[in-house]
Amino acid sequence: MTAQLDTATAPPSARRTAARRLSTRVGRVRELGIVVALALVVIPTAIVNPRFIQAQSLRDLLLNASIVALLAVGQTLVVVTRNVDLSVGSVLGLSAFLTAQQFADHPGTPLLAGIGLGVAIGLACGLLNGLLVALGNVPSLVVTLGTLYVFRGIDYALAQGRQVNAANLPDALLDLGSSRVLGIPVLVLITVVVIAVAAVYLRSYRSGRELYAIGSNPEAATLAGIPVARRTLTTFVLSGLIAGLAGALWVARYGTVDAAAGTGLELQVVAAVVVGGVAIFGGSGTVAGAALGALLLGTITSCLVVLQIPAFWQQAIAGALLLSAITVDRLLALRLAKALRTSEGTSHA
Amino acid sequence: MRNLLRWETALVFLLIVVALTGQVSTDGSFLSGGNLFYLGLDIGEIALIALPLTLVIVAGEIDLSVASVLGLSSALIGWLWNAGWPLETILPTVVVAGALCGAFNGLLITRLGLPSLAVTIGTLALYRGLALVVLGDTAVADFPASYTAFGTTPVPGTNIPYPIVLAAVLAVLFGIALHASSFGRSVYAIGANEEGARFSGIRVKRIKLTLFVLAGAVAAIAGIVYTFRFSSARADNGVGLELAVVAAVLLGGVSIFGGKGSLFGVLAGVLLLGGLRNLLILQDTSTEVLTIVTGLLLLVSVLAPSVTRRVGSLRKATP
Numbered sequence: 001m002t003a004q005l006d007t008a009t010a011p012p013s014a015r016r017t018a019a020r021r022l023s024t025r026v027g028r029v030r031e032l033g034i035v036v037a038l039a040l041v042v043i044p045t046a047i048v049n050p051r052f053i054q055a056q057s058l059r060d061l062l063l064n065a066s067i068v069a070l071l072a073v074g075q076t077l078v079v080v081t082r083n084v085d086l087s088v089g090s091v092l093g094l095s096a097f098l099t100a101q102q103f104a105d106h107p108g109t110p111l112l113a114g115i116g117l118g119v120a121i122g123l124a125c126g127l128l129n130g131l132l133v134a135l136g137n138v139p140s141l142v143v144t145l146g147t148l149y150v151f152r153g154i155d156y157a158l159a160q161g162r163q164v165n166a167a168n169l170p171d172a173l174l175d176l177g178s179s180r181v182l183g184i185p186v187l188v189l190i191t192v193v194v195i196a197v198a199a200v201y202l203r204s205y206r207s208g209r210e211l212y213a214i215g216s217n218p219e220a221a222t223l224a225g226i227p228v229a230r231r232t233l234t235t236f237v238l239s240g241l242i243a244g245l246a247g248a249l250w251v252a253r254y255g256t257v258d259a260a261a262g263t264g265l266e267l268q269v270v271a272a273v274v275v276g277g278v279a280i281f282g283g284s285g286t287v288a289g290a291a292l293g294a295l296l297l298g299t300i301t302s303c304l305v306v307l308q309i310p311a312f313w314q315q316a317i318a319g320a321l322l323l324s325a326i327t328v329d330r331l332l333a334l335r336l337a338k339a340l341r342t343s344e345g346t347s348h349a
Numbered sequence: 350m351r352n353l354l355r356w357e358t359a360l361v362f363l364l365i366v367v368a369l370t371g372q373v374s375t376d377g378s379f380l381s382g383g384n385l386f387y388l389g390l391d392i393g394e395i396a397l398i399a400l401p402l403t404l405v406i407v408a409g410e411i412d413l414s415v416a417s418v419l420g421l422s423s424a425l426i427g428w429l430w431n432a433g434w435p436l437e438t439i440l441p442t443v444v445v446a447g448a449l450c451g452a453f454n455g456l457l458i459t460r461l462g463l464p465s466l467a468v469t470i471g472t473l474a475l476y477r478g479l480a481l482v483v484l485g486d487t488a489v490a491d492f493p494a495s496y497t498a499f500g501t502t503p504v505p506g507t508n509i510p511y512p513i514v515l516a517a518v519l520a521v522l523f524g525i526a527l528h529a530s531s532f533g534r535s536v537y538a539i540g541a542n543e544e545g546a547r548f549s550g551i552r553v554k555r556i557k558l559t560l561f562v563l564a565g566a567v568a569a570i571a572g573i574v575y576t577f578r579f580s581s582a583r584a585d586n587g588v589g590l591e592l593a594v595v596a597a598v599l600l601g602g603v604s605i606f607g608g609k610g611s612l613f614g615v616l617a618g619v620l621l622l623g624g625l626r627n628l629l630i631l632q633d634t635s636t637e638v639l640t641i642v643t644g645l646l647l648l649v650s651v652l653a654p655s656v657t658r659r660v661g662s663l664r665k666a667t668p
Contacts, residue, residue, distance in 0.1 A: 149645075267474055330461050
């Protein structure tokens with residue numbers, strides 16, 4: 001009753017700001033929530049085993065999360081437009097193997113040219129996905145499920161059971177995977193740069209904002225004159241390109257590569273993105289959140305190891321985390337919708 | 350509807366082409382009883398899971414967790430068997446557990462209104478994770494031969510594997526449910542227009558929940574079949590099988606947007622997928638080519654309706 005009275009007496013503009021405040025808070029609560037979750041995971045582990053928060057193990061933590069975080073950035077661009085790219089694990093595998101093979105078979109390959117090859121392969125895969133989705137008018141879930149098979153199959157067919165070992169790779173590449181600048185691993189720095197560029201693009205560029213518009217309401221976006229097909233194509237190309245880069249970095253990080261590299265990684269990536277607060281039905285979410293989601297999942301894995309909990313639990317925990325993330329999101333969205341409705345009701349009155 | 354019928358005709362035609370090519374290129378061994386037995390064994394689990402999944406997709410939803418339910422049920426069989434339970438008790442328990450997995454999916458989707466894609470990607474990881482927790486990376490293989498025989502020998506006097514008999518019986522039941530009952534009409538109505546279905550008094554949530562429970566229970570049955578076929582209960586049984594099942598269902602002409610498709614088409618899709626794979630194996634094609642073929646079939650099956658629609662509209666545009 002008091003709430004109703006309150007609504008009736010409050011000026012409409014005040015109610016609107018309240019609703020807007022709630023909506024910003026909901027946006028922030030997610031990234032804050034992940035930070036809290038990270039703390040909840042890290043602090044008890046650190047108490048049990050203080051070595052867990054030493055510089056070296058923190059570096060490893062970031063290093064392990066960086067490849068999934070990279071893929072999560074590309075995935076965010078796609079998911080924001082209400083699509084999904086399930087082929088990223090296969091694209092990474094294909095790019096990783098071909099990059100490694102290039103370096104092994106042609107020892108003189110310059111570092112950047114080799115990495116460029118990986119990126120180009122990813123770009124080509126992404127272009128294929130994008131063309132099928134945008135021109136074929138087919139749901140991205142099915143298309144990328146199909147190309148997940150196709151790219152992985154090509155990967156196996158080209159590899160024919162071979163494996164590239166660290167001994168055959170140039171030192172410059174392997175250094176990239178292990179060297180540090182100011183104590184921070186280079187791989188982590190690359191990931192941070194990619195996150196920053198994507199974040200600025202999504203936040204401040206017209207075409208970046210248009211991705212959110214497409215994801216919120218594709219029909220409205222079309223009517224508003226947004227080139228939906230072209231933007232969709234771009235997101236898949238970018239996702240593929242980033243997966244290609246991640247493939248090349250995978251080689252630098254692990255040194256040993258066969259055709260199975262990155263198998264099943266797509267689930268971790270989707271989990272990271274969803275845990276990071278990117279709505280699976282598009283229209284909201286940030287790359288920073290997705291990267292934090294990847295960091296959280298990676299940290300949990302490391303903590304399980306440190307706490308000597310069998311690694312078998314890892315997958316179940318990742319699944320449970322994803323489910324609770326979407327459940328919390330849904331409950332918050334319902335509250336938000338209710339609050340907005342109330343404010344709208346009064347402003348009409 | 351006419352478009353759909355044409356797709357199924359095309360499927361049957363393709364099946365005949367595959368069968369004839371197989372027959373000619375293998376000097377008659379493709380359609381021999383022995384090979385058909387192996388083909389039947391090979392598609393058993395896919396055929397089983399494709400049945401309820403067809404209904405789920407026709408209703409406009411998706412269940413990607415089915416292969417994980419299969420793995421969890423396999424792991425449970427091994428775990429309970431190690432704990433000394435008799436198989437007569439284990440098997441019904443496992444099916445109930447599968448139904449509970451499906452109910453969990455269904456409740457999250459219908460009661461909280463969460464997208465089935467996100468939920469079942471989550472439970473894909475969760476159920477597979479639970480399977481690993483239950484059984485770890487060990488395998489249980491000491492099942493009595495009287496049970497594993499169901500997965501490895503044909504029905505006496507024929508070349509029909511037991512899983513196919515099971516799938517055929519279930520196919521009739523699911524066929525009646527989808528095509529000859531008000532329940533089935535409701536499923537189509539929900540897939541075509543959920544809002545409209547609700548306003549015409551269809552209990553949308555309850556029907557969707559039922560479909561997910563069925564998918565879970567049948568996936569668990571497929572887990573039993575899988576376990577006995579390989580005489581091995583492992584947590585990683587059937588990893589990635591959801592892709593093959595979804596591919597078969599879509600290949601069968603079911604629209605991923607819901608509201609369209611028939612069980613007959615799906616069965617033809619399963620046969621086509623299995624037949625092609627079998628043919629490629631007979632010709633010593635490597636497994637990587639099989640992977641590519643499965644993926645391409647999936648792509649073609651979703652692109653075909655879109656392409657024919659476009660060609661159709663072009664033809665209409667030019668007088």
